[in-house]
Amino acid sequence: MSGSTTRMTMIEAIRTAHDLAMERDDKVVVFGEDVGYFGGVFRCTAGLQKKYGSHRCFDAPINESGIVGAAIGMSTYGLKPVVEIQFADYVYPAYDQIVSEAARMRHRSGGQFTCPMVIRMPTGGGIFGGQTHSQSPEALFTHVSGLKVVVPSSPYDAKGLLLSAIDDPDPVIFLEPKRLYNGPFDGHHDRPVTPWKNHPLGEVPDGYETIPLGKAAIRREGSEVTILAYGTMVYVAEAAAKETGIDAEIIDLRTLLPLDIEAITESVKKTGRCVVIHEATRTSGFGAELSATVQEACFYHLEAPVLRVTGWDTPYPHAQEWAYFPGPDRVGRALREVMED
């Protein structure tokens, strides 16, 4: 890290990334529902319309397919749209445009038309969001060839990864864990929330500094077991490691597609054990891909089966939030179990 830094929340980091990208390249345009004048329901685009004008940052009709479809058209023209879907739970109307169009544009046109665009969406639970404000649909995107899928877990990463995503020549799904917008969260819902200003990853460089897509980060070095996590679950993993006393190596994947297979295999070959955790539902979730990848690449190094701690295979409930959310207790149990073998 070079140059000056500022303490900021993930929201501020995302807003700063937009600001820097828009300042640097007038092809960057930002739009979505409530994104313009109001600055976004989570304030991620606050002030941008005022600074760059309503041609560069504007409100959109409530039409996810329209937002993404229009952005695709703009990107094939040569602009770089950064659009927001207000909640990941509401991306489904745009699924056809994302899967059938954005993801395949370069391939089907022999490289004539491309979609350099970013689709941002707040994701994840832990906020009493119920069924349609808590989902983690990343597996619906990691299954699609042609997309890149990114999930930051801190202000530092959010800014660097978003700048990379905007600059990337391919369409990027950028999932922002809304539970982490204002501070890290380890699943201990009964304890006071800590703000980002008390966390080292809340310190963000002021300048245009990027974090490469496709590269994982080791959040905690360890020797006994590898935990593969992303988003909010990174902090749950940290809490579980601390509370169990198990010397876990925690890998924050950051980019799910393309996946940093090298970082994963290197770690699992070292530890011989692996626990995969995510908030999303279990069956055919991204954890299945991770588990299979580890099994294929590290089979002879494994001393125990790869375990998955995930959301249950149910819609995300309201009252039962903490029975659903894979908190540090459930992760801790899996860590102990994997160490028994």
Added chain:
Amino acid sequence: MPDSKPLKLRIPEPGCRPGDQPDFSDFVIPRAGEARRPDVDAPAADIRDMAFSIVRVINKKGEAVGPWADALDADALRDGLRHMMTLRIFDERMLTAQRQGKTSFYMQHLGEEAVSCAFRMALEDGDMNFPTYRQAGLLIAGDYPLVDMMNQIYSNSKDPLKGRQLPIMYSSKEHGFFTISGNLGTQYIQAVGWAMASAIAGDTRIASAWIGDGATAESDFYSAMVFASTYNAPVILNIVNNQWAISTFQGFARGNAVTFAERGHGFGIPSLRVDGNDYLAVHAVAKWAAERARSGHGPTLIEHVTYRAGGHSTSDDPSAYRAKDEVSAWPLGDPIDRLKRHLIAIGEWSEERHTQAQAEIADTVRKAQKEAEKNGTLGSGSHPSPSAMFDDVYAEMPPHLRAQRQAGGH
């Protein structure tokens, strides 16, 4: 208890089915020259009536009449005829090629040639069309090489799309022809986005969106309408109403009950209908809409009223769901015959010249086909390399794809 009868679901039925006598007597056709020609800056509210009429120029005698009869010179008219004839002959040869197993699939334009051919001539180079699979006239009238079209259809070694796409899903950025997708309606909103981008960039280029009558039922149609209207996008929203969506008559997209053009009214978009088998009418209306868009007056909705004279595709047999001779009863006739009659009426064409042109075009298409077949067909000859399927998924091939390409032995 109220005295209610059991409710009943309405399932629309077309006017005639196989074995029935085709009947278009309910189809109201204004006389050629009857529709007025508004100023290009006319507000939508001032031209509401035009969504219920049909702009027509060529009358029964082959004369060009009324306010939409633009002064296209004889060369331009002959070019138009040649484009339409080329498309029809191209279709015939490719249909045969499909039956001979040289390709897997084809879709013809029979009866709809004027729509895309005339429209293209009203645009400028640099404008972008977002076509469906039935507007190849945009390419032909834009002088895209026939050989390249065939290379794509054959998925051969010179296929510009490297064998990745189903036949006829052409793409040519250079010729203002956006990559065709199999997913219906998706391109409609993308065209609006492209037009918005042109406006954001302060450009002067415009976009044209294309959709069929059936696909107007897709939600992206409405996305496009609301975005085009909200942002006053420089886009022409074309609906090609050829009466049929595979086996489904237009009533299932609620055609007949209301016009497709009428749908623009709900969004405040100036909307009109044009005789899609009248080259001059399509050209004039397209020119009008293009001028509107280019001078900042925003989107226009055009319903091209035509008839899908051929099968939906090589996988379709229309005799299973519609009257066999429905096409001969279709009151707007054949676009090639009508332009030919007009050219003859103004003394710029003759039966002899037409027969000669027919032979020349057939020869041109045959030569192109021979040349394309040297590059291979789906069944034989050279093909794109299997490794080409791994390219262009991303700008740069990520490690997992490199590994898969290697595992596949490519």
